[in-house]
Amino acid sequence: MSRENRRDCFRAALGLACLAIGLTPQMGCGLVQPRQSTALMRIGYMASTHTNDALFAAFTQRLSELGWIEGQNLTVEWRYTDGDDRLGPTFAAEFAHLPVDVIVCGYTPLIQAAKRATNTIPVVFTGDNDPVGDGLVASLAKPGGNVTGISLMSPQVGAKRVEFATQIVPGIALLAVLDDPTVPSVTLEVESLRTAAKALGVDVLDLKIATPDNLESAFRAAVGDRAGVLVVPSTNFFSSQRSWIVDLAAKYRLPTMYPIREYVDQGGLMSYGTNRRDDFRHAASFVYKVLRGAKPADLPVEQPTLYELVVNVRTMEALGLTTPASLAPLVTEWIQ
Numbered sequence: 001m002s003r004e005n006r007r008d009c010f011r012a013a014l015g016l017a018c019l020a021i022g023l024t025p026q027m028g029c030g031l032v033q034p035r036q037s038t039a040l041m042r043i044g045y046m047a048s049t050h051t052n053d054a055l056f057a058a059f060t061q062r063l064s065e066l067g068w069i070e071g072q073n074l075t076v077e078w079r080y081t082d083g084d085d086r087l088g089p090t091f092a093a094e095f096a097h098l099p100v101d102v103i104v105c106g107y108t109p110l111i112q113a114a115k116r117a118t119n120t121i122p123v124v125f126t127g128d129n130d131p132v133g134d135g136l137v138a139s140l141a142k143p144g145g146n147v148t149g150i151s152l153m154s155p156q157v158g159a160k161r162v163e164f165a166t167q168i169v170p171g172i173a174l175l176a177v178l179d180d181p182t183v184p185s186v187t188l189e190v191e192s193l194r195t196a197a198k199a200l201g202v203d204v205l206d207l208k209i210a211t212p213d214n215l216e217s218a219f220r221a222a223v224g225d226r227a228g229v230l231v232v233p234s235t236n237f238f239s240s241q242r243s244w245i246v247d248l249a250a251k252y253r254l255p256t257m258y259p260i261r262e263y264v265d266q267g268g269l270m271s272y273g274t275n276r277r278d279d280f281r282h283a284a285s286f287v288y289k290v291l292r293g294a295k296p297a298d299l300p301v302e303q304p305t306l307y308e309l310v311v312n313v314r315t316m317e318a319l320g321l322t323t324p325a326s327l328a329p330l331v332t333e334w335i336q
Contacts, residue, residue, distance in 0.1 A: 041068065041291050043076045044095030046105040046114070048083060048236045058277040059104075059126070062284035068291060081110070083240040088113035096121060102290050104283065107236035108134050108183060115147055122290045125149035126283040127276070129185035129234060131301055140301040148296040149286060150279050151303045152234060158192030161272050164309060165229045165257040166200055167327045168270060168316070172228025176205040176254075178218060178245075180235045189233045212241050219248045227254070234259035234273065242266060255319055261310040264335050269319065270311045274304040308332035 047056065056078075060070055068074040077100060079091040088105075092113040095103050099121060103114045106126040114123045115136060127150050128134060137143035140151065166172055175197050180186045194204045205227050207218040222230055232238050232245060239260075246268045249256040258264060258271040286299060311323065312335040323331070 039073065041074050041102075042098065042100045043074065043287065044079070044091075044098070044100035044103045045076055046079050046081070046088065046091050046095075046103070046110045048081050048107065048110075048240050055126075055276055055280045059280040059284045062281040063287065066284065066288040068288065083237070085109040085236075089117065092117035102287055104287060107239075108136075108185065109236070111136055111147065111149075115145075119146055121146065122296045123147040123149075124283055124286045124290065124296070127152045127274075127279050130188060133184060133188065137301055140303070142297070143299065143301055144297050146296050148299045148301055150283055151301050152274055152279070157273065157307065158189050159196035160307070161231055161257050161259075162193055162196040162200065162202070164270065164272055164327065164330075165231060165255070166197075166202060167324050168311075168321055169229045169255045170324065172202060174203045174205055174225060174227045175229055175231060176207055176218075176222035176225070176227035177231045178215075178233065178238060179206050179208045180233070180237050181208050181210075183235050183237075186233045186235055193231055193233075209237075212244065215241060215244060216248055219252045219254060222254060223252050230254050230256040232256060232258050232263070250315070250318075253319060255321065261308065261333070261335075264310045264312045264315075267315055268312060269315045269321075270309070272309050273307060275306070275308055278306075279304065310335060 045056070060076070063074065070076055077095065077098070081087040088110045092103065096118040102122045102124060104124050104126065105111050105114055108128055111123065111125045111128060112134065123146055125131070125136070125147065128136060129152050131137045131151050132139060136147050137145065162175065165175065175193070177190055177193050179190050190206060197204050205222060205225055207221060209215060209218055230249065238245060242263055243266060246263055246266050249269070250267065255269050258268045259273045260276050261271045262276065264271045282302070289299060290296065309331050310333045311331050314336065316323065
């Protein structure tokens, strides 16, 4: 028998032996490399706008580092509301019907829509100010149900924003705050700002905004009432109007404190809050655990421990401001 025939007979015998013990040659009988899993997992991702693509890139990059690679063993169904929260229930129902293996969403109306659409598909949120108050989880330590993720707000954040704003614009008597009355967590943040301002002897002008058309009139009211600084809370609505708000602050020369650095990157004066890229990477770690079988009910909601103070130097100079010596060492990053 030739060498080639002996080799063919050996391969045939190997195949029969594998079949006899319930294996395929690809699974291996000790001589063949095991086949990697080809299971394709599906994420349903709801977001407000494409302007947060850098954050989504951080999310998918972290998933890739953890072994879940889009186009290989993972597919992501992207859905954008473009500021219309009424689309949330539609997208959530679509994800439940597909179905997806996990739903990821970033702000309260979409998270609530996902929670209403399904009580079985895991839901991971990338940031909510008050997940207990918003009815998303039973408690931070024991979420219960199918929802968990990252909580952004702590009682100290609002106080710090007021403190830093009044340091960079010293001597103010009135602080204005944009208010989205449709979001309960914003009401809590406004009260936190009011308490912190009162402790410093500063009054608060509450500017309730219903639509983007009201934004410019709110700036006019703040300037007309001689507000020394404006504070913008963390909401999807304000985030979706980020460029417009920064432009209005420049137009009316109103020093403004923002919730995240993305405003400052676009020319805003200063921000104090979490690093949202880190938040999205952290949310990806939640998704990784869920895709490996963890239950959201067993994954405590986590709160950031690191906050950053970011200042735009050019905007500060354009407003004729200088950084006090007491504040300069606390600045995490200066945007030139």
